[in-house]
Amino acid sequence: MSSLFAPTLREDPAEAETISHKLMLRAGMIRKVAAGIYNFLPLGYRVIKKIEQIIREEMDAKGGQELFMPALQPAELWKKSGRWDVYGPELMRLKDRNGREFCLGPTHEEIITTLVAENVKSYRELPLLLYQIQTKFRDEIRPRFGVMRAREFLMKDLYSFDRDEEGMNKSYEAMYDAYCRVFKRCGLVFKIVEADPGAIGGTGSHEFMVLAKTGEEEIIYCDDCNYAANTNQASSIVTDIDFSLGEEEKPLEKVHTPNAKSIEEVAAFLGVDKRRTIKTLFYEAIYSKDEWEIVAALIRGDYEVNETKLKNYLGCLHLNLAKEEEIAKVAPGKVGFVGPVNLRGVRIISDPTVQKIKNAVVGAGEEDYHFINANPGRDFNLGEVVDIRLAKAGDRCVRCGAELKVTRGIEVGHIFKLGHKYSKAMEAKFVDSDGKEKYYYMGCYGIGVGRTMAAAIEQNHDEDGIVWPMSIAPYHVIVIPVEYSNGEQMRVATEIYDELKKRGVEVVLDDRDERPGVKFKDADLIGFPLRVTVGEALKDGKVELRWRKTKETKLYPIERIVDVVVSEIEKELKP
RNA sequence: CGGGGCGUGGCGCAGCCUGGUUUAGCGCACCUGCAUGGGGCGCAGGGGGUCGGAGGUUCAAAUCCUCUCGUCCCGACCA
16 A cells, blocks of 8 residues: 555545545546546556456357457548538547548447458358447547546447347347346446437437436436336326316417416416416427428427427437527517417427317417417417427336336446448448348447446445445455554554465555554545454454445454455355 | 636645735645554644736736636536
């Protein structure tokens, strides 16, 4: 310990907000170089290597083969796949001395697809699962939370190549299983969530989310069955969708609603249930550089529009809330008072919740006025009825009907079925058994290594510091002699240390001339799962074993301590 | 990119509003010595700062103004 480079900090650094970030800095595991760029110090790097090793074992178990691809990639390949233009400013671009364009890879579909296309010719060589653990680069709009969202970060990415869809699905399932094993072995509690395939594209996708308050993603899940999804992707059943269906349609009426713009204000002013109101939102849907349209989205007042769903339905590249000038062209009235009743020449998308409302409150298209008793079909057009609703806690599960709950999660892994997306773009073909050339069915599977480490800390810490799961702890055990000047204690501590090392235990000896309190604090902060304390019980021939997690302490005779430690570690690492 | 905060020894901060009385201060860390040894102990001494950078205002700037860079937080984006 006296020679270990682990500069611990007594106080929280000002730059850190989340627990994992603070603790990694304080425990001397990482140091910042620039925004989103970090040094991993010896302790932190040991954790990284542990996680990598677990990943390797599980990838290999599924037939994965490790290789290593360059971080620096020629623009040419990205132009071929079309992503040079699509990826945007997040792609770190640079030029070499001859002015040739390159980028620092945020992912490796282009490289690997090219590699396989050039070297694999026959279905006999499939399926092929290739992976690497590489530094990736993304020029994040906003790096944050330490290594959780960094600009340079370690990622394991595996790519599967299959001859047909069935094979792809098999590979996907194998990876799904491998991912469960990896995260379980890392001591993480996680949920698997249906995700939006998003920019990477493809036909199916799951995210592995570590449950944590500080997670960046909101997820909705069902306790009764296994359903879980990103909020921006979730489907749900609205329990009270027909609450007003039995009513008789009353005549449309315009009422004065001064200054009542938001749903809250309108509902409160008129004394009606928010469920009886309809929100009208205008979006600008951009399809390409010169193709776009304004779309009106209608949704019941107590729900929010899920922009991801809307975007996916429209199939547009970007979706933004429309500017007031744009809205004015298609709808009368000021924002806050626009409604569906007198829209002209605009595409309308309605959520099913709107379809079922009777006698609704909507904007009147005139400042300070709303309509009451508006009825779909009679007073306004529903347009296209599509689920564009953001699911919320209290909705019912689409699979089993139980009540849905909301929590937050850290995305540590993401798996995709890519299908032909990249093999077509990169012209990657093989010859099948029927003698015909076919495109590979691909899948890609990522794990954020640093993020997994941060997530593990978010889930395993207490007021004193990190509580590492044995499987990814930088060391299994620390041996602390209490009195530096006590030769007997130092001697015994050193012996135990040597013996543990001989037995293959990852152990640190705190041989620093420090007060006991300092050593204990540091040990707790760094989070060694086990601590052997050589102190006053030595006069009875005993030393102390303490579990970091439970703070439970037991005395053992010196002769037995090494065996006990070894068996405790084995016990922990077994499942 | 929009909004906000912050840049003062290694770390955490005060001083700034109301310019000069400060030789720029405090806690922690660091070095030396003494003492001590079960939860960041004590005493004595010591080293370390272009006050983020540039320009300006002024007799005088850490302090006021302008620009700039960095960094963190919230939002939109994303594995």
